[in-house]
Amino acid sequence: MSAASVRAEAKRLLALSLEGGAVSSDRVGAVLAALTKSRPGHTLRPLLRAYLANVRRELTRGEARIEHAGPLASAEADAIAAHFTKLLGRPVRPVARRNDALLGGFRVRVGDDVTDLTASLRLANLAKSLS
Amino acid sequence: MTFLSALLAAEPAKAAAQGAAEAHGPVGDIIKLFGSFGVDGPHLLVQIVNFSILAFVLYRFAVKPALGQMEERNRLIEKGLADAQASTQRLAEAQQASEAKLNAAADEAAKILAEARNSAKAAVEAAKAEATAAQTEVIAKAKAAIEADRVKMMNEVRGEVSRLVVETAAKVLEQNLDDTMRGRLNEAAVKQLAR
Numbered sequence: 608m609s610a611a612s613v614r615a616e617a618k619r620l621l622a623l624s625l626e627g628g629a630v631s632s633d634r635v636g637a638v639l640a641a642l643t644k645s646r647p648g649h650t651l652r653p654l655l656r657a658y659l660a661n662v663r664r665e666l667t668r669g670e671a672r673i674e675h676a677g678p679l680a681s682a683e684a685d686a687i688a689a690h691f692t693k694l695l696g697r698p699v700r701p702v703a704r705r706n707d708a709l710l711g712g713f714r715v716r717v718g719d720d721v722t723d724l725t726a727s728l729r730l731a732n733l734a735k736s737l738s
Numbered sequence: 739m740t741f742l743s744a745l746l747a748a749e750p751a752k753a754a755a756q757g758a759a760e761a762h763g764p765v766g767d768i769i770k771l772f773g774s775f776g777v778d779g780p781h782l783l784v785q786i787v788n789f790s791i792l793a794f795v796l797y798r799f800a801v802k803p804a805l806g807q808m809e810e811r812n813r814l815i816e817k818g819l820a821d822a823q824a825s826t827q828r829l830a831e832a833q834q835a836s837e838a839k840l841n842a843a844a845d846e847a848a849k850i851l852a853e854a855r856n857s858a859k860a861a862v863e864a865a866k867a868e869a870t871a872a873q874t875e876v877i878a879k880a881k882a883a884i885e886a887d888r889v890k891m892m893n894e895v896r897g898e899v900s901r902l903v904v905e906t907a908a909k910v911l912e913q914n915l916d917d918t919m920r921g922r923l924n925e926a927a928v929k930q931l932a933r
Contacts, residue, residue, distance in 0.1 A: 677920020683928045690931055710911050711923030715931075724927040727908065734904040738897030 610653075617657030621665060628697050630665050668718040673703045675713035676725065691717050 620642075624634045638658075642651060671688045673679065684701040691699045699717060711726035772778065915923075 675924055677915070677917045677924060679924050680921075683924060686928055687931060707912070707920075710908060711915060711920050712927040713924060722931070724930055726911065726923060730904045730908055734897075734900045737900035737903075738893065 613653050613657050616654055617661050620654075620658045621661040624662065625665070629669050630662055635662065669697065669699055670702045670717070671699045672716045673701055673713050674706045674709060674715075674725075675703060676705070676707045676709040676711050679703055679705075679713065687713070687715060691715070 620638050624630055624638050626634055642654070642658075646654070671691050673684055673687055684703050688699050688701040695717065709725040709727045710730070712724045712728075714721065714723045714725050714728075716722075769778075
């Protein structure tokens with residue numbers, strides 16, 4: 608099985624694992640069960656690796672990783688996730704992590720997109736503009 | 739005395755007597771007179787022949803070679819004189835030519851000297867101009883380098899001051915911001931995101 612066919616098969620498996628545009632654990636379990644029954648062991652490993660990478664990427668695309676300084680209310684985190692859900696047209700769930708080095712505000716990463724509204728970034732921009 | 743004269747001298751008196759006996763009159767007297775002096779016809783003839791032979795031999799083997807040598811000598815002398823005259827003329831011409839060449843060489847030397855002076859003067863002027871241009875360029879480059887260093891230093895100082903100010907502000911904020919203030923900042927950021 609060539610690498611291109613492995614990638615194509617993993618992409619097809621990922622599509623089977625989505626439910627309502629999001630990765631479903633039930634569907635992932637069903638896909639894995641079907642794979643272990645239908646495929647011999649020596650061809651399964653590269654396909655599973657590619658499938659795992661796709662699932663991880665899809666999960667990351669569905670997460671809004673919020674780094675924040677100080678307390679962030681769950682309502683605020685939900686508001687942030689709702690904003691990106693609306694913006695990207697797919698369901699996004701918030702994953703918050705506190706980082707006081709940001710001084711204030713928060714930084715959100717959804718997939719490869721980063722939105723930075725932190726005080727530390729503003730100070731860095733100020734230093735750059737002054738130098 | 740030649741061999742013929744010796745041969746004929748054996749009977750001189752007899753021959754004279756015969757001549758005198760055969761000749762008469764004044765001619766006979768004259769012949770007698772010559773005979774009394776020992777001059778008779780055969781002797782005279784023999785002497786004439788002898789003299790002619792001697793003259794011929796002398797002319798053939800002494801006079802003629804001597805004249806030839808004298809002519810050769812004269813020719814050589816004339817040739818030497820002509821050569822000497824030609825040499826004198828050539829010497830004069832050579833002297834004139836050498837004087838002309840010397841004059842031409844002197845003129846050429848003067849001309850070369852003048853050109854060399856002009857070239858040296860031009861070279862000195864060019865070197866001065868080049869040195870002045872180089873000096874100006876060096877000064878301009880030095881000024882530009884100094885200005886660039888100054889600007890770079892100012893930028894570095896400004897950047898360093900800005901960095902220190904920002905770092906200090908960040909530290910102050912980090913120490914002085916409490917959760918209440920950070921919560922307000924988060925609320926403001928959420929509102930800014932919603933706009």
